[in-house]
Structures are given as C-alpha cells and as structure tokens.
Amino acid sequence: MVSSASSFAAALSAARAAAGAQDYPKGTLYVVATPIGNLADIGLRALHVLDLVDRVACEDTRHTQQLLRAYGIDRPGDRLLALHQHNEAEAAQRVIGWLAAGERVAYASDAGTPAVSDPGARLVAAVRAAGHRVLPLPGASSITTLLSAAGSVQEGGFVFEGFLPAKAGERDAAVAAMAAEPRAVVLLEAPHRIEALARSLAVLGDRLVTVGRELTKQFEEIATMPCSALADWLAADAQRSRGEFALVLHGVAEAAPADDGERVLRLLLAELPVKMAVKLAAEITGAPRNALYEAALKSKAGDQTS
The missing domain is CATH 1.10.10 (Arc Repressor Mutant, subunit A)
Known part of the structure; x- marks a missing residue:
C-alpha cells in the first residue's frame, strides 16, 4: 500500500478543483467513507470535505490523523474528536452542539463506510433527532468490494450479517440458521477469530464461500471454495490467518421440481x-x-x- 504524503500531493488540489464549487451547508454532519486499505481509494469529494469542515469526529484520532496528513491536510488535535463504540452516545451530544453553532462536522470510521458495521449509527440517529442534516459521502466498503468479485449475488439479492457472535455455541446457532437462507450472506471477521469461524462454517459442506483477506492492500487475497475446505485453506499458509476478513456465503437456488x-x-x-x-x-x-x-x-x- 502506498502511503507517503508526496505520492498524494496532487490529490488535494484535484479534490478542490473537482468538488470545491459544490454546496456544503453549515450545521451539517458529513458521513465520510474512507479507504479500507489502499489510500488511493478515497473520493475527491470526501477529501475536499475533510479539508473543509470545522471538525472531524472519528473512530481513532491517530488513525484518521495519519490519513489526513497523507493528503497534506493539517488538522490540529483539538479539532479531532474520538467517537467510537464506547462513547458514541456522549460524543454525539458534543457533535450536536457544534452543529447547532453552525459548524460543519465530518465523521469517519477507521476504514470504509461508517454506521454499517463500524460506529456511527447512533451518532446519525441523534443528529437527525436533533433536527440537523446528515449528508453521506459514498466510497469504499469491504461488503460491496467483495460482493463484486464473488459473483454470488443473483436475483434474490444478499443478506448482511457482519460479525457473528464470539461465543462458539451462539456462533454455531447463527451458522445453522444461515443454512436455510437461500440468498448470499456477507460476513466480517477479525484475524484472531477467523479459524473459529471456519470451523463453524464447515457444517455447510459443499456450499461455496468466497473469502477476501486484506482487501485492496498489498497482500490482498480472494479465494472461493466449499465451506468444508475453508479451515484447511487457512491452515495451509500461516499468512492467511492475518489481516481483516470479509466473506460471502454464496446463495443457493431454491429447490423446485x-x-x-x-x-x-x-x-x-x-x-x-x-x-x-x-x-x-x-x-x-x-x-x-x-x-x-x-x-x-x-x-x-x-x-x-x-
């Protein structure tokens, strides 16, 4: 993954030229999708808004500060607010106060589109309830990224399950319920739990699963196999249990005579x-x-x- 600031020196100027003439109302929360790995995947409008807003709320201020600096955006530390799953309700009230004062505020999670599997949903709900506008800026998402490469979504669409329960019994029950789901199912998993998830999915036998590891990064890997083979695939290479994972459990045609x-x-x-x-x-x-x-x-x- 390219990450040096000099590599992106022209991006901010391009963003200002492409998106600068558009309207960005004050007193608005801008929900900004950020890259899931490759910094070059950021949108020009997202980049312009991150440079424009008065404050940036983010899941991890250190992570977001690195992103901003990569594009030459200088954001003082007191203009960044940590807003994550442990303080979302309280931090949302600070954001609402800034919006009420007419400030523009952006929210970005560590990677991808906020408020899906990452924090942000409570913030958005609170801001809307307070009568302020929420403006989404679309961009990268591990969900749609892997779906586009899996070739598994047919006419029935797909279901997003995200992270399954950490406890083995609850996770196995969730997998058993998915066995009756004919549509494609999207899952997310962390590296320290991917092997446990693979063991749970093995009961689905020959049903296909596409696994995406380190999507958009230098060591990205995408592979499709029967669920029964996933555990062995991971064990075949120690590197395969590292990184963040997205998985698509392929849909199955409903039985019909x-x-x-x-x-x-x-x-x-x-x-x-x-x-x-x-x-x-x-x-x-x-x-x-x-x-x-x-x-x-x-x-x-x-x-x-x-």
Whole structure:
C-alpha cells in the first residue's frame, strides 16, 4: 500500500478543483467513507470535505490523523474528536452542539463506510433527532468490494450479517440458521477469530464461500471454495490467518421440481415468445430462470429440426 504524503500531493488540489464549487451547508454532519486499505481509494469529494469542515469526529484520532496528513491536510488535535463504540452516545451530544453553532462536522470510521458495521449509527440517529442534516459521502466498503468479485449475488439479492457472535455455541446457532437462507450472506471477521469461524462454517459442506483477506492492500487475497475446505485453506499458509476478513456465503437456488417448471414452460411456449414464457414459468413455479431459458432454447431447436 502506498502511503507517503508526496505520492498524494496532487490529490488535494484535484479534490478542490473537482468538488470545491459544490454546496456544503453549515450545521451539517458529513458521513465520510474512507479507504479500507489502499489510500488511493478515497473520493475527491470526501477529501475536499475533510479539508473543509470545522471538525472531524472519528473512530481513532491517530488513525484518521495519519490519513489526513497523507493528503497534506493539517488538522490540529483539538479539532479531532474520538467517537467510537464506547462513547458514541456522549460524543454525539458534543457533535450536536457544534452543529447547532453552525459548524460543519465530518465523521469517519477507521476504514470504509461508517454506521454499517463500524460506529456511527447512533451518532446519525441523534443528529437527525436533533433536527440537523446528515449528508453521506459514498466510497469504499469491504461488503460491496467483495460482493463484486464473488459473483454470488443473483436475483434474490444478499443478506448482511457482519460479525457473528464470539461465543462458539451462539456462533454455531447463527451458522445453522444461515443454512436455510437461500440468498448470499456477507460476513466480517477479525484475524484472531477467523479459524473459529471456519470451523463453524464447515457444517455447510459443499456450499461455496468466497473469502477476501486484506482487501485492496498489498497482500490482498480472494479465494472461493466449499465451506468444508475453508479451515484447511487457512491452515495451509500461516499468512492467511492475518489481516481483516470479509466473506460471502454464496446463495443457493431454491429447490423446485425441474419437471414442473419445464411442463409449465412447454405450455407457455405454445402461445408466447421465449422470454415471456420463461419469465412467467419462473414466477409460477419458482424454477431457476437460467435453467428454464436453456430448456426453452433446446425445445425451440428441437421443433426446428423435427
């Protein structure tokens, strides 16, 4: 990961040129997504706002100060507020006071988009309840980053579970419940618990899981395998248990009698074009649309050769 300030010297100027003319109202909380590893992933508008605001609330002031300095933003320590899971309710009141005085305040967690699995949700709720505006600045997220590389999200969408319980019994119960979930499931895990999570996921057998380790960083690794193989994959290389993890448990097609879907499809094909027949057959029977489409093409091909 590139981190020297000189490497990003032109970024702040570019951010001011690209985003400086936009409106940034006072008395507003700006929820700023920051890079999940690679500093070059920050948005120009996010960078401009971090330079513009009167104060920055953040999960870890030391971490955020390093980010700001990498881009040449000089932020005095008294303009940074630590706001994390242990003091979020109290610190939110200080933020509300600043907003009421007409100041602009940014909030950034250590990495990614705040208020999802990181702190920030209580802050946002309190600010809205106090009648102040919240303006989100989109950017990096380990959730969508891994989903885009997993190829697992089909028509049913996905479910975000985040961190499962730390206690073995509760974690195993959560995994057992996911076995009945046909949609893709996104999980997050810390390095000291990834091996325990792998052991719990093993009960899902051949169901595929995509694991993303150190996403966007120099030693990024993304691999897809059956859940039963994840523990062995981690054990094969000591480096694989290091870093932050995101995982996607792949979705599974809901079981549907193939003959029932194809029977309805054949009836519809006699009266309707292929796409319409496939769409209606899938909605009626719940059979996978791709499988029905292939069956429709084979049926049409057979009709033409007979």
